[in-house]
Amino acid sequence: MATPTVSVIIAAYNAMPYITRCISSVAEQSIGQDQLEVIVVDDGSTDGTSAELDRLADVYPELLHVEHQENSGGPSVPRNVGLDLARGAFVFFLDADDYLGPEALERMVAMAEKNATDVVLGKMVGVGGRNAPKSMFRRNEPRTDVFSSRVYWTLNPMKLFRRELIERHGLRFPADLSIGEDQLFVGAAYLHASGISVVADYDCLFWVLREDEGNITRRTSDAERGLRFLPRVIDLIVENVPPGPGRDHLAVRHLTADVRHFLVEHLPFEPRETQQKALDQLAGIIEPLWHEGLGDRLSAMTRLRLHLVRHRMLDEILQLVRFEEESAKSEVATPVVVDAGRAYARFPYFRDADHSVPDDCYDVTSELGPRHHVTRAEMHGSTLHLAGHAYVHRVATEDVSTRLVLRERTGGTEYVLPVAHTATPGLGSDEDQGQYTYDKAGFECTVDVTTAADGKPLGDGFWDISLAVGAQGLSREVRIGSKRADSVSGRASTRVVDTEQGVRAAALYTTKPHGNFTLDLGENGHRVPPHLLPGGVRWAADAPTELEFTGRCTLAAYPDGALVVSLANGQGETAAFPVRRTADDGDTFTARVPVTALSAGTWSGELRLADWSVPLPALPRNLPPAKWRRQGRPWYAKPAPDSGKQFAMLVARTNLVKALVSRLKP
Known part of the structure; x- marks a missing residue:
């Protein structure tokens, strides 16, 4: 029997009617059934799951292997049975309630093989109201690890694992745990993996919330069972990761998510006599x-929660849990107090003399979101005009101190410029039930690139545009442009501006993918020549000795008279002819070149704008010569021989002898 590429392991318990769709989604995988084996371990189901699995085994006899066993009380044992039977190069654990996108396994296997990684996360999508992890699926990650990404924030086993990794380290799910068993297996796999990949551009796994909410991973138990796994996970981290930023990165996940889960889902439901014991146990774990240095990585609510846990403040914790539940139902964000440039949330016990909780546990300054909306962003000449509004959520616009910040991306040079503060009556009334309004959040400003650098011209570079949004002595910076009026274009607008120091290229554009405004000075990413587009050339219909050039210039603006058709004959002689914009289209132009004014020689040409130029196209080979008389002698102009693809025109006096001989030839 051929070795499969992927062994899909499914632990099933009372999974009707979900199991049918689950297995069908595997059978229909684009990778092909010949690359798969499906091992389903029925953990003593009593609802018809067993019979349905036997039926499906008859439908897919070469694909599906079913094992029936007595109920083990959790997913660990059936998953381990599946691992003992698996033969594939990779293993994918799939819960019986969930199902796969058609190309999920093919894409994940390809990612693992291309990047030689041991674990692959496929994007998860919640179904039926189930909240799926998102932060680690913002973009594809060909190769990463637990310390430089967000993958550690999903420790469920619905991932692709290289089976050699599992067997080399003897990884199995702990059979004595019914809660958190997946964290020990996946955490160990992460830490031992030679690279982790993330497939974020395809919906791989559909994570279903059952109508009866009977998912194995959602069942709660008593506090003692809820805490049993956590010290073992922490031991895994301590034993494998030395103290420092790496360990802290992993610790944040457990101190945030697992501590909160225990306090919300377990502690309140314990008898009073065991609550304090459970809290003491959690604090020790x-x-x-x-x-103390870990606090900077944590949210204020997490810092407060951990302070109460570490000080065994049971009643305060229970009150905080009730506060969080009420806040989750409310449409109003928690109010803040601004003091000495910092913002503090009014969580329970803030500056309560009877509890003496440090202000640091309430400091939400870094969590407050500056909000903005741009209503104008355009350049006229060398001046950029900006307008809109900006405020810090929950901070009233009193003593407004908002400023514009220009920061050169490469070197970090920064200039802070004033803005005019304008009224925005009623702003904020449509959120937080109108509890917070921002009546003085408007801004208007102009940036003249010739004087913005403390009276001097801004240097060449990418100048990112931000606002230091300030009120009541607090300031938060935000890049602007991602939120803008429909009338404000985000398309790049390149122009050539005239300054006392000479002409300069300037382009206002929005970055990808975030859509924030940046000013490019000096053609770092937006060159001028691609905007100079010569078109056709012919003899003018009304003047047979005038060449008529057509073309387009897609620059947003350039100085009047600066764009010309420039000719040179290689003997030091040059001639320039202005272009004229077509009346019905500001981009198109024409230019007339009277060849009668040119001296003898072979003339080359280019479309020139100040120091920028592009070659003119070659004259058509079938273009007839122009003829005229100068001081009574005949002259002509025609395409130069061997001119190639660029403009070359021969201007010469007619040789009368050669012309006569040519006429006399039979």
């Missing part, structure tokens, strides 16, 4: 991960 997290102690190896906690240190």
